[in-house]
Amino acid sequence: MLRLFSSLRxxxxxxxxxxxxxxxxxxxxxxxxxxxxxxEDTILLPWLRARVGEDPRAASWVLAMMGVSALLxxxxxxxxxxxxxxxxxxxxxxVRAVAAHLAHLGFLVVLAAHLHGSVSGFRSDGHQAxxxxxxxxxxxxEWRFDVGELTLELxxxxxxTLLRAQVTARQGEAVLAQGAVxxxxxxxxxxxxxxxxxxxxxxxxxxxxxxxxxAVTAEVGSPLPLPGGTLLxxxxxxxxxxxxxxxxxxxxxxxxxxxxWVVPSPGSPLPIGPGLRWGEIVVDSLAxxxxxxxPGATMALVGxxxxxxxxxxxxxxxxxxxxxxxxxxxxxxHESP
Amino acid sequence: xxxxxPAAYLWCLRGAGVATLGLGLALALxxxxxxxxxxxxxxxxxxxxxxxxxxxxxxPLAGLHETLLTFGVSLLLVSLWPAARHRTWxxxxxxxxxxxxxxxxxxxxxxxxxxxxxxxxxxxxxxxxLSSFVAYAHFAVGALAGLxxxxxxxxxxxxxVLEGANRWGFVWFTWGMVGGGIWAYLAWGTYWxxxxxxxxxxxxxxxxxGAIHVPHLPGWRGxxxxxxSVVGxxxxxxxxxxxxxxxxxxxxxQ
Ligand code: HEM
Numbered sequence: 001m002l003r004l005f006s007s008l009r010x011x012x013x014x015x016x017x018x019x020x021x022x023x024x025x026x027x028x029x030x031x032x033x034x035x036x037x038x039x040e041d042t043i044l045l046p047w048l049r050a051r052v053g054e055d056p057r058a059a060s061w062v063l064a065m066m067g068v069s070a071l072l073x074x075x076x077x078x079x080x081x082x083x084x085x086x087x088x089x090x091x092x093x094x095v096r097a098v099a100a101h102l103a104h105l106g107f108l109v110v111l112a113a114h115l116h117g118s119v120s121g122f123r124s125d126g127h128q129a130x131x132x133x134x135x136x137x138x139x140x141x142e143w144r145f146d147v148g149e150l151t152l153e154l155x156x157x158x159x160x161t162l163l164r165a166q167v168t169a170r171q172g173e174a175v176l177a178q179g180a181v182x183x184x185x186x187x188x189x190x191x192x193x194x195x196x197x198x199x200x201x202x203x204x205x206x207x208x209x210x211x212x213x214x215a216v217t218a219e220v221g222s223p224l225p226l227p228g229g230t231l232l233x234x235x236x237x238x239x240x241x242x243x244x245x246x247x248x249x250x251x252x253x254x255x256x257x258x259x260x261w262v263v264p265s266p267g268s269p270l271p272i273g274p275g276l277r278w279g280e281i282v283v284d285s286l287a288x289x290x291x292x293x294x295p296g297a298t299m300a301l302v303g304x305x306x307x308x309x310x311x312x313x314x315x316x317x318x319x320x321x322x323x324x325x326x327x328x329x330x331x332x333x334h335e336s337p
Numbered sequence: 338x339x340x341x342x343p344a345a346y347l348w349c350l351r352g353a354g355v356a357t358l359g360l361g362l363a364l365a366l367x368x369x370x371x372x373x374x375x376x377x378x379x380x381x382x383x384x385x386x387x388x389x390x391x392x393x394x395x396x397p398l399a400g401l402h403e404t405l406l407t408f409g410v411s412l413l414l415v416s417l418w419p420a421a422r423h424r425t426w427x428x429x430x431x432x433x434x435x436x437x438x439x440x441x442x443x444x445x446x447x448x449x450x451x452x453x454x455x456x457x458x459x460x461x462x463x464x465x466x467l468s469s470f471v472a473y474a475h476f477a478v479g480a481l482a483g484l485x486x487x488x489x490x491x492x493x494x495x496x497x498v499l500e501g502a503n504r505w506g507f508v509w510f511t512w513g514m515v516g517g518g519i520w521a522y523l524a525w526g527t528y529w530x531x532x533x534x535x536x537x538x539x540x541x542x543x544x545x546x547g548a549i550h551v552p553h554l555p556g557w558r559g560x561x562x563x564x565x566s567v568v569g570x571x572x573x574x575x576x577x578x579x580x581x582x583x584x585x586x587x588x589x590x591q
Contacts, residue, residue: 008525008550008553008554012550012551015546015547016544016547017544018543019543019572021545022540022543024529025535026533026540029531030533036531039531040527040530040531159452159454161453161454161455184520185458186526195525247410294522304519311512312508315508
């Protein structure tokens with residue numbers, strides 16, 4: 001067994017098995033996308049748990065990849081330990097060999113970090129807020145995220161060039177962290193990262209002009225008491241051009257309710273009560289946030305740094321003359337111990 | 338950003354592609370003074386990169402047109418050193434010809450100006466794409482050397498180039514993957530996505546991690562290594578072109 005796991009032939013066999021599984025996985029995702037529609041919504045463990053019962057085929061190759069990776073890690077660990085022991089016995093520590101084993105360690109650290117992040121941590125996506133509003137996440141119920149000024153800049157061609165949201169994370173009144181969240185610049189709060197996914201114009205509120213000329217307003221989703229009943233705007237949609245349609249629900253005081261889509265323009269009569277006219281439709285920037293916690297991320301970064309840096313001595317090596325030279329060249333031949 | 342691409346730019350790209358292809362063929366056929374021929378395409382490469390950068394306001398790393406251009410430039414640069422060191426100029430000729438072909442392909446790919454949407458406005462994007470294409474160029478050199486080994490026309494120089502190119506390619510590809518992971522964490526909140534493109538990048542990384550161990554198994558050197566390099570580059574090409582053209586593109590920024 002030990003022989004098997006200290007063999008480089010095993011390494012190559014396991015690598016090829018992982019390659020085959022990843023190719024199979026890519027075909028699965030390509031041709032059965034429905035089975036993987038929610039794979040990015042949570043961390044891996046809850047997704048796998050749900051799939052194992054419901055759709056074992058979707059879980060199978062992910063589980064197989066985990067199994068083969070575990071064997072490859074064992075293979076790597078056995079190799080590193082045996083070779084380091086051999087170096088210790090001989091008292092010789094060639095730079096290249098040490099660097100190769102640091103690269104092996106880096107690989108092990110990255111996989112351990114990924115496992116850690118896949119079983120603990122959380123993803124809570126799609127929180128919507130206008131400037132001045134707050135949101136919270138169930139995984140940190142004692143925290144609150146206050147959203148300040150929102151900025152959306154567009155290129156003349158119409159695509160966004162800047163999305164920015166001022167966010168303050170609070171526990172009670174204590175400020176945990178605050179700053180401007182932009183694409184590529186999340187706000188980090190004790191290992192939890194807040195991302196801005198979109199800033200877009202959205203209908204925030206609407207108004208009605210009463211028969212006596214007074215204006216009353218409400219936000220989308222909140223009911224507005226009017227003479228003769230209650231009016232509620234449930235949702236809205238953008239029509240062709242800039243026109244906005246509202247799905248309104250009218251609940252007369254006498255009972256019952258009626259829903260319909262309307263395209264309001266300021267001053268036009270409401271279809272429900274005499275003398276009521278539409279006021280202004282307030283359009284404001286709405287931000288959408290993802291909140292994610294990956295407790296393995298720092299460890300993955302450390303492992304990647306170890307892997308990346310230890311590769312340098314492998315390509316910048318000393319030539320027999322002792323001169324430092326960079327560039328492809330022959331490698332020393334070592335059988336695995 | 339200008340609204341249209343000047344036709345002169347595309348014609349210069351085509352001209353440079355044809356000239357580079359010709360220089361490469363001359364080298365591959367065994368030119369007497371190879372170094373000047375191998376260096377000649379470099380000013381063309383510098384001019385094309387500078388011209389495109391001036392057009393779009395960033396290094397040519399976004400979209401098929403720009404990456405084919407950059408792939409060709411990387412191939413010219415990456416193949417030069419091992420050729421000079423191991424005197425493998427015919428092999429270098431094949432690499433230079435391939436660079437010419439890449440520029441010709443670039444000139445027929447849609448040269449539309451790719452908007453730098455917010456996710457692309459980071460040095461991690463540049464680091465990720467640039468490292469990946471330097472890696473791809475090394476893998477291409479490895480595959481050309483592998484073909485020479487398989488054809489039985491190569492000496493020790495070519496075998497050394499083969500091993501070195503795959504090892505360098507693996508190192509650059511690792512940096513590219515790490516850069517991509519950091520960027521994805523900052524932009525999307527995870528360093529790993531279960532998308533087709535990411536899975537294929539993992540395929541390439543794991544494959545070459547295995548391949549660079551082959552020289553440590555004495556009985557496995559030679560033709561097997563040559564074949565492994567060629568298969569590896571086929572995986573690279575599918576990751577670069579096949580995934581984007583044939584499969585649902587996961588690398589969508591907008
Ligand atoms: C996917 C996981 C692995 C990665 C990323 C990896 C990476 C590397 C790298 C970059 C080198 C240097 C290559 C060179 O300069 O030619 C190397 C060398 C080596 N690897 Fe691995 N390796 C992995 C797994 C393994 C395993 C499982 C074993 C043991 C069976 C192993 C045994 C060796 C040996 C013996 C060397 C040569 C070290 C020396 O020069 O003394 N590797 N590895």
